Amino acid sequence: MSKSNYRIQFRTGEILIDFEACRACKNYACIKADRLFGTSVLRLQDGKPVAAVNPDEFQRVCNECLGCEIYCQLFGNKGLTIKLNSIGLEEYREVV
Numbered sequence: 001m002s003k004s005n006y007r008i009q010f011r012t013g014e015i016l017i018d019f020e021a022c023r024a025c026k027n028y029a030c031i032k033a034d035r036l037f038g039t040s041v042l043r044l045q046d047g048k049p050v051a052a053v054n055p056d057e058f059q060r061v062c063n064e065c066l067g068c069e070i071y072c073q074l075f076g077n078k079g080l081t082i083k084l085n086s087i088g089l090e091e092y093r094e095v096v
């Protein structure tokens with residue numbers, strides 16, 4: 001993903017969405033995956049996947065299944081990625 005036009009925070013990371021890539025998407029696999037495996041926190045608005053609930057609700061309701069990213073990368077237009085917080089990773093690297 002070249003750039004992020006939209007960020008959605010969840011408990012352990014954030015969803016990054018490139019709306020340019022989404023514009024050419026034909027199936028919105030991320031939203032379908034959220035319906036199948038997640039908790040329907042994503043919706044389509046003006047041809048773009050966005051949060052269906054407010055930011056606080058999103059963090060509470062999202063079950064962090066990662067299905068939206070997997071389906072977008074496999075079946076969609078690769079516009080959605082997930083960045084996970086790696087708590088303790090820097091400290092671990094210092095030890096190793």
